[in-house]
């Protein structure tokens with residue numbers, strides 16, 4: 001039987017409508033949730049992401065400001081801006097779009113963001129809280145993946161979850177989130193032996209590798225939930241995930257499409273984190 005599609009596009013729209021109502025309620029109490037996005041340089045993909053974050057903020061009635069900084073900015077100038085935003089009472093969330101140009105120290109920049117305004121969930125205080133199971137800002141993409149899994153209605157506890165990819169932004173945090181929901185979690189990466197066997201054991205499969213169509217139908221356990229985090233542009237301009245979708249949908253029970261799966265959830269979760277930051281002041 002063909003897998004059910006998990007539409008991040010539809011689910012994120014529902015979330016955005018709910019957030020819009022909550023923003024109205026906050027505004028009635030005199031608080032306008034505000035997000036500051038810092039974009040350094042001219043990376044074309046980053047420019048597109050930042051523009052869609054701003055549009056989403058405006059649509060739900062939040063205050064949004066983009067700080068576009070020259071590629072040649074110094075570490076000190078960037079940190080001065082973050083200090084200013086940390087102190088700005090109009091701003092509840094701060095996001096520095098990554099990657100930064102090579103001469104800038106990404107780790108130090110993230111450390112300078114006030115943890116209470118770290119709506120990306122990248123600050124070590126927030127990643128540490130995730131590790132020990134305390135409530136915190138969770139990184140938007142893995143948080144969005146968890147929401148998609150919840151939408152299937154399938155119980156996570158006791159399931160075998162396999163995460164392919166170990167990035168700080170997706171692979172590691174989603175493994176912790178799945179563990180917190182009592183899944184038995186395996187993280188696979190480029191040095192994993194018998195990768196196909198590991199993947200085949202997954203009741204819940206998270207593909208966050210960054211290689212187009214890397215996971216094929218015969219690697220997937222029949223009935224698995226497949227969450228495809230990959231966004232890869234092919235030479236013909238088409239977007240494709242890390243999972244070979246046409247084959248995989250014949251084997252999985254639920255699957256996310258690319259585009260229209262995880263992607264739109266990332267922005268919805270950013271709005272949710274910003275709303276929570278504003279609600280907690």
Ligand code: GUN
Pocket residue numbers: 095096097098099120140141169266
């Ligand atoms: N670059 C790619 N994904 C992200 C993200 O979720 N947050 C930030 N700040 N930069 C990114």
